Amino acid sequence: MDKYRCSICGYIYDPEAGDSSSGIPAGTSFDDLPDDWKCPICGADKDQFEKE
Amino acid sequence: MQVTEIKKDIYWVGAVDWNIRDFHGYSTYKGTTYNAFLMLDEKNVLFDTVKHNYKSDLLHRIRTLIDPEKIDYIVVNHVEMDHSGSLPEIVEIVKPEKIICSKMGKKNLIDHFHREDWPYHVVEPGETISTGKNSITFIETRMLHWPDSMFSYIPEEKLLISSDAFGQHFATSERFDDEVNETDLMYQAAKYYANILTLYSPLVRKLLKQVEELGIDIDMIAPDHGIIWKNPGKILQAYSDWSHHKGSNKALVIYDTMWHSTEMMANAVADGIQAEGVSVKLLNLQHNHRSEIMAEVLDAKAIVLGCPTLNNGLLPRMAGFLMYMRGLRPTNKVGAAFGSFGWSGESVKLLNKAMEEMKFDIIDEGIKVKYVPKHDTLKECVELGKRVGKAVKKALAEQ
Numbered sequence: 001m002d003k004y005r006c007s008i009c010g011y012i013y014d015p016e017a018g019d020s021s022s023g024i025p026a027g028t029s030f031d032d033l034p035d036d037w038k039c040p041i042c043g044a045d046k047d048q049f050e051k052e
Numbered sequence: 053m054q055v056t057e058i059k060k061d062i063y064w065v066g067a068v069d070w071n072i073r074d075f076h077g078y079s080t081y082k083g084t085t086y087n088a089f090l091m092l093d094e095k096n097v098l099f100d101t102v103k104h105n106y107k108s109d110l111l112h113r114i115r116t117l118i119d120p121e122k123i124d125y126i127v128v129n130h131v132e133m134d135h136s137g138s139l140p141e142i143v144e145i146v147k148p149e150k151i152i153c154s155k156m157g158k159k160n161l162i163d164h165f166h167r168e169d170w171p172y173h174v175v176e177p178g179e180t181i182s183t184g185k186n187s188i189t190f191i192e193t194r195m196l197h198w199p200d201s202m203f204s205y206i207p208e209e210k211l212l213i214s215s216d217a218f219g220q221h222f223a224t225s226e227r228f229d230d231e232v233n234e235t236d237l238m239y240q241a242a243k244y245y246a247n248i249l250t251l252y253s254p255l256v257r258k259l260l261k262q263v264e265e266l267g268i269d270i271d272m273i274a275p276d277h278g279i280i281w282k283n284p285g286k287i288l289q290a291y292s293d294w295s296h297h298k299g300s301n302k303a304l305v306i307y308d309t310m311w312h313s314t315e316m317m318a319n320a321v322a323d324g325i326q327a328e329g330v331s332v333k334l335l336n337l338q339h340n341h342r343s344e345i346m347a348e349v350l351d352a353k354a355i356v357l358g359c360p361t362l363n364n365g366l367l368p369r370m371a372g373f374l375m376y377m378r379g380l381r382p383t384n385k386v387g388a389a390f391g392s393f394g395w396s397g398e399s400v401k402l403l404n405k406a407m408e409e410m411k412f413d414i415i416d417e418g419i420k421v422k423y424v425p426k427h428d429t430l431k432e433c434v435e436l437g438k439r440v441g442k443a444v445k446k447a448l449a450e451q
Binding site: 010 | 156195199
């Protein structure tokens, strides 16, 4: 599964780690993140992310 | 204020704003400064500018040293208007060979000033440029506290020009940490961290680790606001402590009140907290500015919120405070709530919901009182305070 980088703050979404701050379990692919998921660091929308 | 040489051939040329009291909603009772620095070398470099209405101060100070047209590079460490507001006029006068900024810096400068034609020079994280006898290494610090933020490090002088990080809103005629009262300085630095950086604490921890791993030698930190640190160890340690949100043996009772019922409850809760040997502060939102309260939240372990119900909701001052605190994302706190009501009584539920969203450890369902508390209800409030005090001690013992 691909990692994605936030183009605003540089945070990297790693599917193997998930995002515990938003209750996203480990193993969730970027595509499977809910549409209203936001960058846990800067709050940017999902469409601000680019594939690493 | 006088131009000050902070390192050999590197000068403070900024401005002191003695009068500002509201900095986009942050109370600045001690004013602030907009620090800009001029390095004289084979290439003369200006680091940041000042807020728009202080551009003449900046130009005057530059002119006491050199003709502004002799500046070759302008470094923009941070695009926010208090540091870039003078940039269009300064660029016109200086006609710099390069405007040095991060990748996001260029984007954000164009979004602010709409000048595609400026001579931008985008630096990569870790890139070094020579200015003659000195050099500048750029350290990208995205979201500390804007996407464009970066530091400029001058290894020959062991000087870190740190943009907004390590700053304070503190207007003084002195420029250095060893010239001012240390308690006042550290309070302003803590208040700045609390109101600007709390939500970026994970990035602060990462940056401090990165600086340690890079092994860069720093003997002075010059932020864009306030006092310059000749003793960087003190502020670096403070940032490390603050960024861990550990809290201390301290609880806050933050409340608003209509007819003093919630205030009576607040006093009783505070008595209970104190009875457990935990330091407590009563903070009435009518008398304490939200940014002063956030400075207290920084090292508090427990936050107890009190608010009566108004029109099925919260009093607007409490609602506004919660909006502000939630955005700053304090973590690792014990929480509890209380409040009086007349007929519907939603406030405690709403306070608990806000604290749940902030992932506070809510230790009690809270106490609601109809109209005016009786002696027995106040005793319950004291007991709630004691439970908060015990939870603080337990949480501190476990971490």
